[in-house]
Amino acid sequence: MRREEEGPLAQPAGASRPSIRPRGGRPALRALPGGGGTVRLGPLTETLGFHLRLAQEASFAAFARRVGDSGLKPGHYAALVVIQENPGLSQTALGGAVGRDKSTLTPKLTELEKRGLIRRDRAAADRRSYALSLTPAGQDALAALQGHAAAHDRALDALVGPENRQAFLDTLRRLLAGLDSDEA
Amino acid sequence: MRREEEGPLAQPAGASRPSIRPRGGRPALRALPGGGGTVRLGPLTETLGFHLRLAQEASFAAFARRVGDSGLKPGHYAALVVIQENPGLSQTALGGAVGRDKSTLTPKLTELEKRGLIRRDRAAADRRSYALSLTPAGQDALAALQGHAAAHDRALDALVGPENRQAFLDTLRRLLAGLDSDEA
Protein backbone atom coordinates (compact mmCIF):
# COMPACT_ATOMS: atom_id res chain seq x y z
CA MET A 1 0.00 0.00 0.00
CA ARG A 2 1.32 3.30 -0.99
CA ARG A 3 0.89 6.18 1.31
CA GLU A 4 0.86 9.48 -0.46
CA GLU A 5 -0.56 11.59 2.20
CA GLU A 6 1.07 13.16 5.10
CA GLY A 7 0.95 12.44 8.73
CA PRO A 8 -1.60 10.79 10.71
CA LEU A 9 -3.24 12.99 12.61
CA ALA A 10 -4.16 15.73 14.75
CA GLN A 11 -6.64 18.17 13.59
CA PRO A 12 -5.11 16.61 10.67
CA ALA A 13 -5.88 13.44 12.42
CA GLY A 14 -6.42 11.21 9.58
CA ALA A 15 -5.69 7.78 8.60
CA SER A 16 -4.48 7.26 5.13
CA ARG A 17 -6.58 4.23 4.77
CA PRO A 18 -9.74 5.47 6.41
CA SER A 19 -11.26 2.23 7.44
CA ILE A 20 -13.75 3.88 9.65
CA ARG A 21 -16.99 2.23 10.43
CA PRO A 22 -19.78 4.69 10.90
CA ARG A 23 -21.50 3.87 14.13
CA GLY A 24 -24.77 5.56 14.45
CA GLY A 25 -23.60 7.57 11.52
CA ARG A 26 -20.41 8.66 13.17
CA PRO A 27 -16.86 7.63 12.63
CA ALA A 28 -16.23 7.38 16.33
CA LEU A 29 -14.55 4.07 16.47
CA ARG A 30 -12.03 2.46 14.29
CA ALA A 31 -11.95 -1.26 13.97
CA LEU A 32 -8.46 -2.59 14.04
CA PRO A 33 -7.18 -4.68 11.22
CA GLY A 34 -6.11 -7.29 13.67
CA GLY A 35 -9.71 -7.68 14.63
CA GLY A 36 -8.62 -6.90 18.11
CA GLY A 37 -11.49 -4.60 18.77
CA THR A 38 -12.10 -0.92 18.46
CA VAL A 39 -10.30 2.19 19.47
CA ARG A 40 -12.04 5.35 20.51
CA LEU A 41 -10.97 8.42 18.61
CA GLY A 42 -12.34 10.78 21.20
CA PRO A 43 -12.81 14.47 20.57
CA LEU A 44 -11.46 14.16 17.07
CA THR A 45 -14.75 12.64 16.22
CA GLU A 46 -16.96 15.69 16.18
CA THR A 47 -14.51 17.98 14.57
CA LEU A 48 -14.80 19.61 11.19
CA GLY A 49 -11.08 19.61 10.54
CA PHE A 50 -10.84 15.93 11.26
CA HIS A 51 -13.58 15.04 8.83
CA LEU A 52 -12.28 17.41 6.27
CA ARG A 53 -9.02 15.60 6.45
CA LEU A 54 -10.51 12.15 6.21
CA ALA A 55 -12.78 13.08 3.34
CA GLN A 56 -9.90 14.60 1.47
CA GLU A 57 -7.75 11.56 1.97
CA ALA A 58 -10.52 9.28 0.84
CA SER A 59 -11.08 11.42 -2.21
CA PHE A 60 -7.40 11.47 -2.95
CA ALA A 61 -7.12 7.72 -2.65
CA ALA A 62 -10.15 7.16 -4.83
CA PHE A 63 -8.72 9.40 -7.50
CA ALA A 64 -5.38 7.68 -7.35
CA ARG A 65 -7.13 4.36 -7.77
CA ARG A 66 -8.88 5.65 -10.86
CA VAL A 67 -5.82 7.02 -12.53
CA GLY A 68 -3.66 4.23 -11.28
CA ASP A 69 -1.90 2.49 -14.06
CA SER A 70 -1.26 5.49 -16.29
CA GLY A 71 1.90 6.00 -14.35
CA LEU A 72 1.09 9.65 -14.18
CA LYS A 73 0.80 10.94 -10.68
CA PRO A 74 -1.51 13.64 -9.43
CA GLY A 75 1.32 16.10 -9.62
CA HIS A 76 1.72 15.48 -13.30
CA TYR A 77 -1.94 15.92 -13.91
CA ALA A 78 -2.03 19.30 -12.28
CA ALA A 79 1.00 20.43 -14.20
CA LEU A 80 -0.56 19.35 -17.47
CA VAL A 81 -3.81 21.12 -16.69
CA VAL A 82 -2.13 24.37 -15.80
CA ILE A 83 0.12 24.22 -18.83
CA GLN A 84 -2.80 23.61 -21.10
CA GLU A 85 -4.67 26.49 -19.58
CA ASN A 86 -1.67 28.78 -19.78
CA PRO A 87 0.44 27.79 -22.73
CA GLY A 88 3.80 29.47 -22.73
CA LEU A 89 3.97 30.01 -19.02
CA SER A 90 7.29 29.63 -17.24
CA GLN A 91 8.31 26.99 -14.78
CA THR A 92 8.40 29.51 -11.99
CA ALA A 93 4.89 30.66 -12.86
CA LEU A 94 3.71 27.07 -12.89
CA GLY A 95 5.29 26.52 -9.53
CA GLY A 96 3.53 29.54 -8.13
CA ALA A 97 0.20 28.37 -9.46
CA VAL A 98 0.62 24.95 -8.08
CA GLY A 99 2.21 25.99 -4.84
CA ARG A 100 5.52 24.28 -5.31
CA ASP A 101 9.01 25.60 -5.55
CA LYS A 102 10.62 25.68 -8.97
CA SER A 103 13.25 23.24 -7.82
CA THR A 104 10.50 20.80 -6.97
CA LEU A 105 9.06 21.06 -10.43
CA THR A 106 12.28 20.57 -12.34
CA PRO A 107 12.39 16.77 -12.15
CA LYS A 108 8.68 16.43 -12.80
CA LEU A 109 8.82 18.58 -15.89
CA THR A 110 11.90 16.77 -17.04
CA GLU A 111 9.98 13.56 -16.86
CA LEU A 112 6.98 14.95 -18.68
CA GLU A 113 9.30 16.17 -21.37
CA LYS A 114 11.02 12.81 -21.61
CA ARG A 115 7.65 11.20 -22.07
CA GLY A 116 6.97 13.61 -24.86
CA LEU A 117 4.01 15.22 -23.17
CA ILE A 118 5.30 18.75 -22.88
CA ARG A 119 7.67 21.06 -24.67
CA ARG A 120 10.12 23.46 -23.09
CA ASP A 121 11.01 26.18 -25.52
CA ARG A 122 13.34 28.94 -24.52
CA ALA A 123 11.24 32.07 -24.30
CA ALA A 124 12.13 34.62 -26.95
CA ALA A 125 11.50 37.53 -24.68
CA ASP A 126 13.52 36.23 -21.77
CA ARG A 127 15.95 33.53 -22.66
CA ARG A 128 16.44 32.50 -19.09
CA SER A 129 12.99 30.99 -18.94
CA TYR A 130 11.15 28.23 -20.72
CA ALA A 131 7.80 28.56 -22.39
CA LEU A 132 5.89 25.44 -21.42
CA SER A 133 3.33 23.88 -23.70
CA LEU A 134 1.65 20.55 -24.32
CA THR A 135 2.56 18.35 -27.20
CA PRO A 136 -0.24 16.58 -29.03
CA ALA A 137 0.61 13.49 -27.00
CA GLY A 138 0.41 15.62 -23.90
CA GLN A 139 -3.01 16.81 -24.89
CA ASP A 140 -4.13 13.24 -25.36
CA ALA A 141 -2.71 12.19 -22.04
CA LEU A 142 -4.37 15.11 -20.36
CA ALA A 143 -7.68 14.31 -22.00
CA ALA A 144 -7.48 10.81 -20.63
CA LEU A 145 -6.64 12.07 -17.18
CA GLN A 146 -9.45 14.54 -17.35
CA GLY A 147 -11.77 11.69 -18.14
CA HIS A 148 -10.71 10.06 -14.91
CA ALA A 149 -11.03 13.32 -13.07
CA ALA A 150 -14.50 13.89 -14.41
CA ALA A 151 -15.57 10.41 -13.42
CA HIS A 152 -14.16 10.98 -10.01
CA ASP A 153 -15.99 14.19 -9.58
CA ARG A 154 -19.22 12.58 -10.68
CA ALA A 155 -18.68 9.99 -7.98
CA LEU A 156 -18.18 12.75 -5.44
CA ASP A 157 -21.25 14.55 -6.70
CA ALA A 158 -23.31 11.44 -6.28
CA LEU A 159 -22.23 11.10 -2.68
CA VAL A 160 -22.70 14.74 -1.88
CA GLY A 161 -26.06 14.82 -3.56
CA PRO A 162 -26.74 17.06 -6.53
CA GLU A 163 -28.93 19.32 -4.49
CA ASN A 164 -26.18 19.89 -1.97
CA ARG A 165 -23.34 20.31 -4.37
CA GLN A 166 -23.39 24.05 -4.69
CA ALA A 167 -23.79 24.69 -0.98
CA PHE A 168 -21.01 22.28 -0.23
CA LEU A 169 -18.70 23.88 -2.75
CA ASP A 170 -19.52 27.32 -1.41
CA THR A 171 -18.72 26.21 2.09
CA LEU A 172 -15.38 24.85 0.99
CA ARG A 173 -14.63 28.11 -0.75
CA ARG A 174 -15.55 30.04 2.33
CA LEU A 175 -13.18 27.95 4.39
CA LEU A 176 -10.48 28.43 1.85
CA ALA A 177 -10.89 32.17 1.66
CA GLY A 178 -11.25 32.62 5.39
CA LEU A 179 -8.36 30.49 6.44
CA ASP A 180 -6.21 31.87 3.72
CA SER A 181 -6.60 35.49 4.73
CA ASP A 182 -5.71 34.26 8.16
CA GLU A 183 -2.32 33.40 6.84
CA ALA A 184 0.67 34.33 8.91
CA MET B 1 8.30 27.62 5.37
CA ARG B 2 7.68 24.07 6.25
CA ARG B 3 5.60 21.97 3.98
CA GLU B 4 3.96 19.08 5.69
CA GLU B 5 1.50 18.16 3.08
CA GLU B 6 1.89 16.01 0.12
CA GLY B 7 2.06 16.68 -3.53
CA PRO B 8 0.72 19.46 -5.46
CA LEU B 9 -1.99 18.51 -7.26
CA ALA B 10 -4.29 16.87 -9.50
CA GLN B 11 -7.66 16.09 -8.25
CA PRO B 12 -5.45 16.66 -5.36
CA ALA B 13 -4.41 19.74 -7.13
CA GLY B 14 -3.62 21.91 -4.26
CA ALA B 15 -1.15 24.41 -3.31
CA SER B 16 0.29 24.12 0.11
CA ARG B 17 0.10 27.81 0.57
CA PRO B 18 -3.27 28.43 -0.99
CA SER B 19 -2.90 32.02 -1.96
CA ILE B 20 -5.97 32.00 -4.08
CA ARG B 21 -7.86 35.15 -4.71
CA PRO B 22 -11.55 34.57 -5.06
CA ARG B 23 -12.67 36.25 -8.24
CA GLY B 24 -16.35 36.55 -8.45
CA GLY B 25 -16.40 34.13 -5.59
CA ARG B 26 -14.33 31.54 -7.37
CA PRO B 27 -10.76 30.51 -6.92
CA ALA B 28 -10.20 30.45 -10.65
CA LEU B 29 -7.00 32.35 -10.82
CA ARG B 30 -3.95 32.32 -8.73
CA ALA B 31 -1.92 35.44 -8.41
CA LEU B 32 1.73 34.70 -8.59
CA PRO B 33 3.99 35.72 -5.79
CA GLY B 34 6.24 37.43 -8.23
CA GLY B 35 3.39 39.71 -9.06
CA GLY B 36 3.79 38.55 -12.60
CA GLY B 37 0.14 38.13 -13.19
CA THR B 38 -2.34 35.33 -12.85
CA VAL B 39 -2.51 31.77 -13.94
CA ARG B 40 -5.69 30.02 -14.94
CA LEU B 41 -6.36 26.81 -13.12
CA GLY B 42 -8.85 25.60 -15.66
CA PRO B 43 -11.19 22.70 -15.03
CA LEU B 44 -9.75 22.19 -11.59
CA THR B 45 -11.72 25.19 -10.61
CA GLU B 46 -15.20 23.75 -10.51
CA THR B 47 -14.25 20.49 -8.97
CA LEU B 48 -15.26 19.20 -5.58
CA GLY B 49 -12.10 17.23 -5.08
CA PHE B 50 -9.95 20.22 -5.82
CA HIS B 51 -11.71 22.40 -3.31
CA LEU B 52 -11.78 19.66 -0.78
CA ARG B 53 -8.08 19.48 -1.10
CA LEU B 54 -7.49 23.19 -0.84
CA ALA B 55 -9.80 23.57 2.12
CA GLN B 56 -8.11 20.73 3.90
CA GLU B 57 -4.70 22.17 3.30
CA ALA B 58 -5.79 25.57 4.48
CA SER B 59 -7.28 24.04 7.59
CA PHE B 60 -4.16 22.05 8.20
CA ALA B 61 -1.95 25.07 7.82
CA ALA B 62 -4.14 27.15 10.10
CA PHE B 63 -3.99 24.48 12.74
CA ALA B 64 -0.25 24.19 12.46
CA ARG B 65 0.02 27.93 12.87
CA ARG B 66 -2.02 27.74 16.05
CA VAL B 67 -0.08 24.98 17.65
CA GLY B 68 3.18 26.25 16.28
CA ASP B 69 5.75 26.72 18.93
CA SER B 70 4.77 23.84 21.17
CA GLY B 71 7.09 21.71 19.14
CA LEU B 72 4.44 19.06 19.08
CA LYS B 73 3.39 18.08 15.61
CA PRO B 74 -0.04 17.00 14.49
CA GLY B 75 1.05 13.42 14.66
CA HIS B 76 1.87 13.76 18.32
CA TYR B 77 -1.44 15.33 19.04
CA ALA B 78 -3.37 12.50 17.49
CA ALA B 79 -1.32 9.95 19.35
CA LEU B 80 -1.96 11.71 22.64
CA VAL B 81 -5.67 11.91 21.99
CA VAL B 82 -6.01 8.27 21.15
CA ILE B 83 -3.89 7.21 24.10
CA GLN B 84 -5.98 9.28 26.44
CA GLU B 85 -9.13 7.82 25.04
CA ASN B 86 -7.78 4.29 25.20
CA PRO B 87 -5.35 4.03 28.05
CA GLY B 88 -3.39 0.82 28.01
CA LEU B 89 -3.65 0.25 24.29
CA SER B 90 -0.71 -1.16 22.41
CA GLN B 91 1.45 0.54 19.85
CA THR B 92 0.09 -1.66 17.13
CA ALA B 93 -3.46 -0.80 18.13
CA LEU B 94 -2.59 2.87 18.12
CA GLY B 95 -1.09 2.50 14.69
CA GLY B 96 -4.22 0.84 13.42
CA ALA B 97 -6.39 3.58 14.83
CA VAL B 98 -4.30 6.28 13.36
CA GLY B 99 -3.62 4.54 10.10
CA ARG B 100 0.12 4.26 10.41
CA ASP B 101 2.44 1.31 10.57
CA LYS B 102 3.88 0.43 13.94
CA SER B 103 7.36 1.13 12.65
CA THR B 104 6.24 4.65 11.82
CA LEU B 105 5.01 5.17 15.32
CA THR B 106 8.09 3.93 17.13
CA PRO B 107 10.17 7.10 16.84
CA LYS B 108 7.22 9.33 17.63
CA LEU B 109 6.35 7.42 20.75
CA THR B 110 9.97 7.36 21.76
CA GLU B 111 10.02 11.09 21.56
CA LEU B 112 6.81 11.48 23.52
CA GLU B 113 8.25 9.23 26.15
CA LYS B 114 11.50 11.19 26.25
CA ARG B 115 9.48 14.33 26.78
CA GLY B 116 7.77 12.65 29.65
CA LEU B 117 4.34 12.82 28.09
CA ILE B 118 3.55 9.14 27.85
CA ARG B 119 4.42 5.93 29.61
CA ARG B 120 5.19 2.60 28.01
CA ASP B 121 4.61 -0.16 30.47
CA ARG B 122 5.14 -3.72 29.46
CA ALA B 123 1.71 -5.31 29.42
CA ALA B 124 1.28 -7.93 32.11
CA ALA B 125 -0.87 -10.12 29.95
CA ASP B 126 1.45 -10.06 26.94
CA ARG B 127 4.95 -8.99 27.68
CA ARG B 128 5.76 -8.37 24.06
CA SER B 129 3.55 -5.33 23.98
CA TYR B 130 3.47 -2.00 25.73
CA ALA B 131 0.51 -0.51 27.51
CA LEU B 132 0.47 3.13 26.55
CA SER B 133 -0.78 5.84 28.85
CA LEU B 134 -0.46 9.54 29.43
CA THR B 135 1.62 10.94 32.25
CA PRO B 136 0.23 13.94 34.12
CA ALA B 137 2.50 16.09 32.01
CA GLY B 138 1.09 14.40 28.94
CA GLN B 139 -2.41 15.19 30.08
CA ASP B 140 -1.43 18.80 30.50
CA ALA B 141 0.19 18.94 27.10
CA LEU B 142 -2.83 17.32 25.55
CA ALA B 143 -5.15 19.75 27.28
CA ALA B 144 -3.19 22.62 25.83
CA LEU B 145 -3.28 21.10 22.38
CA GLN B 146 -6.95 20.48 22.69
CA GLY B 147 -7.38 24.12 23.50
CA HIS B 148 -5.75 24.96 20.22
CA ALA B 149 -7.80 22.34 18.44
CA ALA B 150 -11.00 23.70 19.92
CA ALA B 151 -10.13 27.22 18.91
CA HIS B 152 -9.35 26.00 15.47
CA ASP B 153 -12.62 24.22 15.15
CA ARG B 154 -14.46 27.30 16.34
CA ALA B 155 -12.75 29.22 13.58
CA LEU B 156 -13.89 26.64 11.07
CA ASP B 157 -17.39 26.71 12.48
CA ALA B 158 -17.52 30.44 12.08
CA LEU B 159 -16.56 30.19 8.44
CA VAL B 160 -18.91 27.35 7.70
CA GLY B 161 -21.73 29.03 9.51
CA PRO B 162 -23.38 27.44 12.53
CA GLU B 163 -26.52 26.71 10.59
CA ASN B 164 -24.57 24.79 7.98
CA ARG B 165 -22.28 22.92 10.27
CA GLN B 166 -24.28 19.77 10.63
CA ALA B 167 -25.11 19.47 6.96
CA PHE B 168 -21.49 20.07 6.07
CA LEU B 169 -20.30 17.47 8.53
CA ASP B 170 -22.86 14.99 7.26
CA THR B 171 -21.74 15.54 3.73
CA LEU B 172 -18.13 14.93 4.68
CA ARG B 173 -19.15 11.74 6.42
CA ARG B 174 -21.07 10.63 3.40
CA LEU B 175 -18.02 11.17 1.23
CA LEU B 176 -15.90 9.31 3.67
CA ALA B 177 -18.21 6.36 3.91
CA GLY B 178 -18.89 6.21 0.20
CA LEU B 179 -15.35 6.50 -0.97
CA ASP B 180 -14.15 4.18 1.68
CA SER B 181 -16.43 1.32 0.73
CA ASP B 182 -15.14 1.92 -2.74
CA GLU B 183 -11.76 0.87 -1.55
CA ALA B 184 -9.80 -1.49 -3.69
Add this chain to the structure above:
DNA sequence: TATTGTTATACTCTATAACTATA
Protein backbone atom coordinates in the same frame (compact mmCIF):
# COMPACT_ATOMS: atom_id res chain seq x y z
C1' DT C 1 21.88 43.14 -8.84
C1' DA C 2 17.97 40.27 -9.69
C1' DT C 3 15.79 36.33 -11.73
C1' DT C 4 15.23 31.54 -14.34
C1' DG C 5 16.20 27.12 -14.06
C1' DT C 6 19.36 23.28 -12.33
C1' DT C 7 21.79 20.80 -9.02
C1' DA C 8 23.24 19.36 -4.46
C1' DT C 9 21.66 18.50 -0.18
C1' DA C 10 18.63 17.73 3.55
C1' DC C 11 14.32 16.91 5.99
C1' DT C 12 9.73 14.79 6.87
C1' DC C 13 6.66 11.24 6.69
C1' DT C 14 5.90 6.81 5.53
C1' DA C 15 6.49 1.82 4.37
C1' DT C 16 8.65 -3.01 3.96
C1' DA C 17 11.70 -6.40 5.62
C1' DA C 18 14.50 -8.50 8.87
C1' DC C 19 15.45 -9.26 13.72
C1' DT C 20 14.40 -9.95 19.07
C1' DA C 21 11.66 -11.35 22.49
C1' DT C 22 7.95 -13.10 23.60
C1' DA C 23 3.37 -16.24 22.76
Add this chain to the structure above:
DNA sequence: TATAGTTATAGAGTATAACAATA
Protein backbone atom coordinates in the same frame (compact mmCIF):
# COMPACT_ATOMS: atom_id res chain seq x y z
C1' DT D 1 4.63 -20.33 13.91
C1' DA D 2 2.83 -15.93 14.86
C1' DT D 3 2.87 -11.38 16.96
C1' DA D 4 4.78 -6.79 19.38
C1' DG D 5 8.09 -3.68 18.90
C1' DT D 6 12.70 -2.05 16.96
C1' DT D 7 15.96 -1.10 13.53
C1' DA D 8 17.72 -0.56 8.88
C1' DT D 9 16.68 0.93 4.62
C1' DA D 10 14.24 2.98 0.93
C1' DG D 11 11.22 6.05 -1.50
C1' DA D 12 8.18 9.98 -2.37
C1' DG D 13 7.62 14.74 -1.92
C1' DT D 14 9.29 19.00 -0.65
C1' DA D 15 12.45 22.87 0.52
C1' DT D 16 16.75 25.93 0.85
C1' DA D 17 21.09 27.35 -0.94
C1' DA D 18 24.39 27.99 -4.35
C1' DC D 19 25.48 28.31 -9.22
C1' DA D 20 25.37 29.43 -14.39
C1' DA D 21 23.14 32.04 -17.77
C1' DT D 22 20.62 35.94 -18.79
C1' DA D 23 18.29 40.50 -17.64
